[in-house]
Amino acid sequence: MTTKIPPKKKVKKAGKANLEALGVKGMSDILPKDGELWKLIMETGRHLSELYDFHFIETPTLESPEIFLAGLGEKAEEAAKKMYSFKTPEGEDVALRQDLSAPVLRSYIEHHLGYFASPLKVYHTGSVFRFGKLDNGNNREIRQWGFDIIGDNDAVYDMQVILASLEFLKQLKFPNLRLKINTMGCRVCRNNYHEKLKAYFRKQKVCGTCKVNVEERPLRLFKCVEAECIEVRKEAPIILDHLCQACNNHFKAVLELVEDNGVLYEPDPYFVREKEYYSRTVFEIYSGDYEHSLAGGGRYDYLSEMLFKKIIPGVGSALSLDRILEQVKLRNTMPRARNNNRVFFIAVGEQAKKMSVRFMNTLRMNNIAVVEALGKKTLTAQMKFGERVRAPLALIFGQKEAFENSVIVRDTKSGAQETVILEKLVEEVKKRLR
């Protein structure tokens, strides 16, 4: 057997002109300058999850494509074209996940999680990948935080994912939060409703696209932005008039809880989710006059049956973390917390630099954050960098100090400085940072 060595590829050097083109379209970075806010968002989520008794779960980025296509029937072929899927070198079909709830449900079944908790309440964070127009701030990769409750269809669980999502945004100081809410009914009542909807739209003058959609997907007509269609749907039958007793009771129970908890809400009969696994409650959360939803979700009581032929109810919510970060930054309402428990370490001379690595580590292992610019050779250059860091203390370690086993501790505000022996460094620094 001969192994062919592929010819060396010419590596293009990134010229100045096309630096922006290095990243893949529709993918974004979270930069160090936003790191503190990102951490704050994550910590808010973790803290809330603990208070609401949601437990951590993480599923992989790649799943089997069927997970996202099940239950779509004839529409699966069309949906598959809009999925980021590929064949692995080993010949398996895989897909980048499109949402987080389906993989969580897959994990629930695979690991029999229902035996350990009923219902199972989990939170998770990660990216989902969606095909679509990349303008208007839409990305292919969307970072999300999710809450899911699997194994019970009681309205109290719908309310808990809604409340956890609302509180998440409230803690990040989003103003005027409001809940858009509707019900999708169940298989019993919604088929009847869809027939009524078709019968109504057939008799109306709608745009060309809607005309095509009436028979197969009448709910899509609620999403049309053509003026004539918007006008026509004002008189369209609404699901609330066609709910079965059980769905009616469920929606009533959710709305009562919404009111009990003082949540500002707008029932919107034209707000729908088309995927057939959704049942009953669907919702989105908005803040102030920001046009996009910050969170959204719903009950997916049919998903498990479509995927795994097992009837397991579930409800979930996903928060759009990219939008949340962007808005928190714009609004500038959250403190950019910085660790004030830190020092700037300056070392001059090769010997001092070498020794300083060990001292810095000792400080760090004593919970004191240490910033340095040891790559810069001179005292002035390091000092200059240190000014930007704004640490309360600067530690200066030069040739003389290295020889004397001491270090100069300088208060960066007052400029007062003192020589401290290395043995007492941690103790002295702690005392001054207090």
Ligand SMILES: [Zn+2]
């Ligand atoms: Zn029903």
Ligand SMILES: [Zn+2]
């Ligand atoms: Zn239309």
